[in-house]
Structures are given as C-alpha cells and as structure tokens.
Amino acid sequence: MEAARKARRSFMGKALAMGAGAVAAGHASRALASEGEGDPAILKMPEHTRGLGRPVAERPYGLPSQWEANLQRRQSPGLTRVPQASVSFTPLQGLFGIITPSGLHFERHHQGWWDIDPSQHRLMVHGLVKRSRVFTMDDLMRLPSVSRIHFIECGANSAPEWGNVALPTVQYTHGMVSCSEFTGVRLSTLLEMCGVDRKLGKYVLAEGADGSSMTRTIDMERAMEDCIVAWAMNGEMLRPENGYPLRLVVPGIQGVSWVKYLRRLEVGDQKWASKDEAVHYIDLMPDGTHRQYTGIQECKSVITTPSGGQTLLDKGYYNVSGLAWSGRGAIKRVDVSVDGGRNWRTARLEGPVLDKALTRFNIDWVWDGKPAILQSRAIDSTGYVQPKINQLRAVRGTRSIYHQNAIQSWKVAENGEVSNVQVF
Secondary structure (H helix, E strand, O other): OHHHHHHHHHHHHHHHHHHHHHHHHHOOOHHHOOOOOOOHHHHOOOHHHHOOOOOOOOOOOOOOOHHHOOOOOEOOOOOOOOHHHOEEEOOHHHOOOOOOOHHHOOEEOOOOOOOOOHHHOEEEEEEOEOOOEEEEHHHHHOOOOEEEEEEEEOOOOOHHHHOOOOOOOHHHHHOOEEEEEEEEEEHHHHHHHOOEOOOOOOEEEEEEOOOOOOEEEEEHHHHHHOOEEEEEEOOEEOOHHHOOOOEEEOOOEOHHHOOEOEEEEEEEOOOOOOHHHHOOOOEEOOOOOEEOOOOEOOOEEEEEEOOOOOEOOOOEEEEEEEEEEOOOOOEEEEEEEOEOOOOOEEOEEEOOOOOOOOEEEEEEEEEOOOOEEEEEEEEEOOOOEOOOHHHHHHHHOOOOOOOOOOOOEEEEOOOOEEEEEOOO
16 A cells, blocks of 8 residues: 555656646746746735634525636526426536535426425325325424435436537536435335335335426335435435425436425335326337336446536646446446547545445546547446447437436547547
C-alpha cells in the first residue's frame, strides 16, 4: 500500500508539473507579469474580511450561494406537449459524491405535481389481506422506520441515444437518475400488519393520488424484501415534486414504479396490466413484439467530468470522475478508456459502495492535447458488464425507448471542447 501511495504521488507530481509547464509556455501568469506585482485577490483585503456579515438564520431555510445559481434542474424544450407531463433533469456534471440534493433531484410527472395536506392524506391497504386498513400519516410515522440510500432512474433515461447522438450534455443524456437517503416504514411491515395472504397474494398494486392515478404492479417477493413506504428524503420530509407526503421506494426498479403521492396498496393474485405497464414502459423488440414488466435498471455508468459541453482549459493532469449504478446489486468495478475502448484502466471506487445506489469513481488522466474519447464501463456484483451501444442494439434494436444502458462516449477535441459521440 505504501508503494502504491508513493507511485501515485509521483504520478500526480509529474502530471501537475506537465500542466504547469504547459501554462508557463502558453502565457505568463498575470501575477508574475512584472517584478513586484502580485494578485490583487491576495494582496487587497476583500470587503467580506473587513465587514460584518449577514445575521444568523436570516434565511430560515438555507439556500445555495448566488454564485451557484446556474446549477439547476432543467427541462428539455419541446419534449412534451404540456409541462405538467414532462421531465426535469439533474445536473450530474456539477454534483459531488453520490447524494443528490433534494432541490436538484430529477422530476417526472404524468399530470403535474401537488402539495398535499398531510393531515388529509390516507393510505389504504386492502385486497387479499385478513384486515383492510386505512393509515393516516401520523399512524405511519409511529411505526418502526428504516433509512436506506438508493438510486432512482427513469426507465426512459438516455432514451434519445438509441438511434444516434441526440443530446449535448450529461445532464440531458443521463440526468433522469438521482440518489438519496429515503426514510419510511418497510412495505412488508404494513402488509404483515394487515395479514397478507402469502399463499394467494402474488402481487401488490400501488396507486398514486395525482391526476394520472399512476398504478404499478410489484411482485410479492420484491414487496416483502426491500420496498419502503417513504415520507422523508435526505433527512427531511419529501419535497412536493418528489411525492410529498408519501411515496413508494422500489430499489433497483425503474422510477415509474416508485409511485408518488401513494394512496392505495391492493394485494392480488395476478398482474393488473394497468395502462402504464400494458401500453407504456414496455420494450419494443426488433421482431415487433412488446416486452412487458422489464423494470430492473441494468448496470450502467457515465463520466460526468469531463463531459459534453465542458472545455479542458489546458494540457496536463485531470481527475476523470463519474457515477455507476446497478438495479441488481452493488458496483464491483469500473474501467475507464481514453482511446475509445481500445485500452482500459480500472478506476478507484469511492466509498460508500452500496447495493442499488450510485457509486462515485475517479481515475487520473494526463491529457497531452491530442483528440481523445473517454468512456466508462461498469461491472456489477452479479458479473454483468455494461454493453457497448452496438451490442445493445444487436439484442434490442433501435426503436426502443426504455432501459438504454450502453457505454457513453465523450470526444475531447484538440481545443479542449468535449462533445457527445457514439463509438463502438
């Protein structure tokens, strides 16, 4: 380990020296432009060092700095006919670690969001149970709670890239994924309280209280394993855009099954084939058939820095960083290529590495100023390897919308500009 640390320090020193040399060769530092001059930002005492700051709790609920105002969720113009049935994308390129701030968590609504009075909200559990029950929010929050960190990804994340390059930045190619700590009561606890019929009850139907009446079928094995009826996210109550006051958490499964504004759970003996699982969120296969109930989000990764729309300022050392995730378990390894997949190096996985959660990876790279193509390839705990886009198309065709988990490529041009390309 000590030898590895020394080797890394040596690599970093050489890389930084290369970058510094490039800067010196290209243009002299303003601070050293003439003898005796210095950087005013260092030499001149700024106002915030000489004055009295703002009062404590002036803003009872904290806000980001004004200098970070450009980092925000964004819509894709023209994506849908009405904004109530649309998407906002998480700015992955500007985030650190694995937790998505609540205010930047992506949104997907089918008929707009609501801010529901929690005192009037109810959750009904019925069907193949011994005792049908109606829970208030107070009832639910008295029960034993758990907190789990999981990613949630829309089944249509990266969908426009099925056919060809369509989107410029990682916010739009992959921004329908977020990762948060969810707190609530285990779904199994509620089902057991109601005396679920484990012999006849094979499925649970979850229904939301919004105008679309979103309904999704969850198989009983999954419902009893790790699903949560959640009221909190990232240490506070759910935001209205994310399902306040109650939503279902179904780890590893596409976001449409994480029903927001949860109002009803019905136990039955067969799948319901509701509108959003019989017509939408299905896979159109090359032979023309529709594949239904394919909700698991397969192993996937993406480099977030550098990524499309960004520009490398000069040659030298860069930390290449990104995110990886799998709906089947934990991330085991991430490999990174800077030459379009001809050669790969194993990246560092930054802790914590959790089941069905985003995992941050980093790797050192010295850019020599020549064109490069950056890619990441994730491998999960089941041994599944993230495919190239041509490998995925060979099985799924090009007319699908959902469950696109192919390797993403970013091209670095000689001028440092980074753009979206497809390389296989």
